[in-house]
Amino acid sequence: MGELMTKRLIKAVLSGAAIATALGxxxxxxxxxxxxxxxxxxxxxxxGEKMDGYLxxxxxxxxxxxxxxxxxxxxxRAVYSQRAQATNATLEEYALTAGCQxxxxxxxxxxxxxxxxSWQTRTSAPPMRDSRCP
Amino acid sequence: xxxxxxxxxxxxxxNCTMQGNAxxxxxxxxxxxxxASLALAGCVTVEAPTEPIxxxxxxxxxxxxxxxxxxxAGNTIEENADIx
Numbered sequence: 265m266g267e268l269m270t271k272r273l274i275k276a277v278l279s280g281a282a283i284a285t286a287l288g289x290x291x292x293x294x295x296x297x298x299x300x301x302x303x304x305x306x307x308x309x310x311x312g313e314k315m316d317g318y319l320x321x322x323x324x325x326x327x328x329x330x331x332x333x334x335x336x337x338x339x340x341r342a343v344y345s346q347r348a349q350a351t352n353a354t355l356e357e358y359a360l361t362a363g364c365q366x367x368x369x370x371x372x373x374x375x376x377x378x379x380x381x382s383w384q385t386r387t388s389a390p391p392m393r394d395s396r397c398p
Numbered sequence: 399x400x401x402x403x404x405x406x407x408x409x410x411x412x413n414c415t416m417q418g419n420a421x422x423x424x425x426x427x428x429x430x431x432x433x434a435s436l437a438l439a440g441c442v443t444v445e446a447p448t449e450p451i452x453x454x455x456x457x458x459x460x461x462x463x464x465x466x467x468x469x470x471a472g473n474t475i476e477e478n479a480d481i482x
Contacts, residue, residue, distance in 0.1 A: 296478070296480050297479065297480055298479070298480055298481075299480065339478075339481045340478075340481055340482070343474060343478050343481070344474075347471070351466075351470050353463065353466075356459060357459050357463050357467060358467055358471065360459055361463075361464045361467040361468055362471040362474060362475060364471070365471050365475050366475060366482055369475060369482070396460070396464050397464065398465050398468040
């Protein structure tokens with residue numbers, strides 16, 4: 265009885281692993297999409313693009329928003345650091361440039377930081393950016 | 399008459415001496431103060447800003463650097479769309 269249960273358990277675990285692998289294989293190509301929570305926070309204007317190339321919290325800070333923003337900013341920083349090294353630039357230079365581009369890439373309704381530091385809602389008009397932005 | 403004259407004279411003499419001393423002391427003090435203020439004028443005083451400097455960090459980044467990096471940064475954002 266005990267042996268049979270163990271065999272069944274092993275079978276269940278193995279098939280579960282097989283399903284997980286298959287699912288992972290299907291999900292892998294879609295890695296370049298925003299996390300639903302991040303996408304929702306962006307659309308709601310709870311987070312916005314800062315001039316320095318990082319994400320910021322626009323309104324009231326919650327623990328959940330802070331965790332989301334920190335998580336993305338840590339990942340961004342890692343990418344900036346890698347690309348800055350490859351392009352012979354400093355981390356700040358690369359991050360600021362990415363900030364220019366990220367603000368330009370916002371869609372109407374999303375928040376971004378204007379050169380005076382204030383949060384702005386993107387409209388169909390070009391965003392207010394640092395004078396050095398390309 | 400005589401004692402009266404003496405008393406008057408002594409009184410005045412004493413007063414004069416005292417005033418002289420006080421004047422000298424005052425001179426010395428004002429000289430010291432003058433020296434001190436001269437020394438202070440030579441000092442460089444640095445005052446801390448009352449508000450924190452926030453955006454100053456990026457001021458040294460030149461436009462030409464941003465232009466050089468723009469294309470690469472644009473590609474980076476596209477390739478990492480999940481975090482941008």
